[in-house]
Amino acid sequence: MDNLMFCYQCEQTAGGKGCTKRGVCGKTPEVAGMQDLLIYQLKGIAIYAEGYLQKGENVPKEYVSFIEDSLFQTLTNVNFDEKAHIEMLKKSQLLKEKIRKEQPHIVTTRDEALFQLQSDRNFILQNMKRAGIMHDQTLDADIRSLRETVKFGLKGIAAYGHQARFIGYWDDEVDNYYCKALAATTNDSLSIDDLVALTLQTGQMAVKVMSVLDRANNERFGAPSPHRVNRRLKKGPLIVISGHDLHDLERLLEQTENKGIHVYTHGEMLPSHGYEKLKAYPHLAGNFGGAWQDQQKQFANLPGAILMTTNCLMTPQPSYQDRIFTTSVVGFEGLTHIPKGEDGTKDFTPVINKALELGGFEEDEMPKEITVGFGHRAVLEHADKIVEAVKNGAIKRFFLIGGCDGAHRERSYYTEFAKLLPDDCMILTLACGKYRMNDLEFGAIDGIPRLLDVGQCNDSYSAIVIAKALADAFACGINQLPLSFILSWYEQKAVAVLLALLSLNVQNIYLGPVLPAFLSPNVLQLLVDTFRLNHISTPDQDLKTILTV
Structure with missing residues (x-):
């Protein structure tokens, strides 16, 4: 199965370029190829789904739910089961044929729509290459980069949307966007500028879906408190x-x-x-x-x-x-x-x-505790106290230090960075990156813990709400706040979060431990020039740069 796969959707990708033999995550080349083909099928469904959008109608939830589940299933470290992917591929063809009949006025020559998948495993294996990221060797590298960035952002959005839908919450605009964006990644007439705009719109949808999940969790389970x-x-x-x-x-x-x-x-x-x-x-x-x-x-x-x-x-x-x-x-x-x-x-x-x-353990271990529950509602209950602490100089700066964790040895950067912060700095943390620092003692400022655990990766929305509230309190924009974002990324939900922040024009983000392999040099430079995106260097140097600006 050599050369059957090419995958560079996560931080650990082989050699920082792409997995071609077997995924570093453990994904086999067969499963990798099936995931590519499943996404290919989703694009075909989306092309026909545009018929609903052209008529001003919402895409039926039957298709949306399947697209969302499929996108989520192909996210890093979710599903490694070949049989599960074959079943989803079978269903994808049935749904594509169904939506094609529902939208007979959609006439297209795009292979994603016309391809007739057969459920035989050998047929699937023989046809996976047509869906591969690098299949079209003539495709402009920047076009490919932007298309893949949109796709990976959609995978992250789907992970959040899936959780919300499971308890009965969704947003029609986000649901329709899955189809709009997937179809757009097959459209050869779209320019670099068009795809940049689509990438930022993907970020806007990430903000929206995180707000939906935030509302779902808060209403269903009660707002978090310390x-x-x-x-x-x-x-x-x-x-x-x-x-x-x-x-x-x-x-x-x-x-x-x-x-x-x-x-x-x-x-x-x-x-x-x-x-x-x-x-x-x-x-x-x-x-x-x-x-x-x-x-x-x-x-x-x-x-x-x-x-x-x-x-x-x-x-x-x-x-x-x-x-x-x-x-x-x-x-x-x-x-x-x-x-x-x-x-x-x-x-x-x-x-x-x-x-x-x-049977479990035979005796109790000695207790040790950490504090969680600082969602945006809990933090903003103390907004007046926080604002006053900033005004009187007790709090000089806020740092959001969080994101995905992983095995990369350079991730010790985030622990060391947090340890170096002066005592007049507050730390917001979220996602599994919190484990790099949540067992450390940081003390408090005017009774407010210096380390506030905002929640899961999807709770990046809480950080956005907190930042906007502080900006309103000081009558300024987010970029004028004494607030720095020090983010670690690993998989596609982190891509969605990054695009969400960029869609809000958040500037001067520090990102690591390595930069995404799917960003071409030109696309990366565009992000650097437009948003002053920074690749982390050393904790000492980055902190010195931030505190002296």
């Missing part, structure tokens, strides 16, 4: 739940109630302890481990069950393959998958039974 979270394990059976989906956590807590099982969050599920409805469950016992990249070591000897709800799954090791479960769009060959029923419910009995069978 809460101390235990980071040590208790005696007895346990389930560790990882990923991002709060609704899956809620269902699991309901189904484990009064069963003597402790439920622990892992990775990006840590912020769920701040939500009023979720932290009301006494058996939500704490948080286990740290960021996603350490799971193979952390899960190896864990005498409990593990449930993966969204992305962040690494190749399961033999030592725990029998006790890790997947749900939603997550999948890995050989693991037990918890499906969603036709009525939207899930039965976590297999996970519960495994936890009871394993």
Whole structure:
């Protein structure tokens, strides 16, 4: 299968250029090619879906939901199961044929729309190359770069949209945009300027979908408030739940109630302890481990069950393959998958039974706590105090230090940067990048903790709300605030967040640990020139530059 794949959608891509033999994430070339072909099929569906948009109608949710699930399934560290991709490919052809019949006035010569996929595995393997990123060797490198940036942004948007839709929230403009943007990436008449505009519009949709998910989570689970979270394990059976989906956590807590099982969050599920409805469950016992990249070591000897709800799954090791479960769009060959029923419910009995069978830990560990729950509502309740602290000089600057974590050794930059900050600086952190600093003691300024955990990666919207509120309080723009963004990226949700910030014209962002391989030199220079985007250097030098501007 040599040269079957080319993938450069995440930070860890081989050699900083692209995975061509096997994904560094563990993705096989067969699955990589199937993911490319699935996106190809989505583009074909989107071309016909434009017929609805041309008539001023919304794209039917049947197509939107499938597009969203498919985009999310192809995001890094979500689904490695070949069979799951073949099933989605089969469905993609059925939906493409259906929407083609519904929009007979759409006449096109684009192969994405006309291609007739057959469900035979050999046929799929033989036709995957046509969907590859580098298939068209004549395509302008900057056009390719911008198209891929839009695509990866859409994958991030889909991850957030999927979570909101699961609990009944969505936005028609975002839903329609999936189709508009996917179709646009097949349109050879679009210029560089057109695609730059599309890229920034993708950022606008990222802001919108994050606002939808913020509203969904706040209304469904109660606005987050500061809460101390235990980071040590208790005696007895346990389930560790990882990923991002709060609704899956809620269902699991309901189904484990009064069963003597402790439920622990892992990775990006840590912020769920701040939500009023979720932290009301006494058996939500704490948080286990740290960021996603350490799971193979952390899960190896864990005498409990593990449930993966969204992305962040690494190749399961033999030592725990029998006790890790997947749900939603997550999948890995050989693991037990918890499906969603036709009525939207899930039965976590297999996970519960495994936890009871394993028995958990034999004694309690010494407790250790960290604080979460500083969403925008909680922070803005103290807005007057924060504004006054800025005015009287107690707070000199705010730093948003967060984003994706990963195994790259250069990510120690973010820990060292936080340690170097003067005592009159506040830190906002979010996403799994928080684990680079959330066990450190930073103290407080006028009773306000210097480190505020804003939440998950999708809670970047909270940071935007906080920044806008401060800008309003000081009657200035976000770029005039004493606020710096120090971001780490890894996968496509981080791409969506970055595009969201750029769409708001946020300037002077520091990004690392390496720059995305899918940004061509010209596109990267455009971002540098337009938004003063910076690649991180050393903590000392970057901090000195920021504080002397």
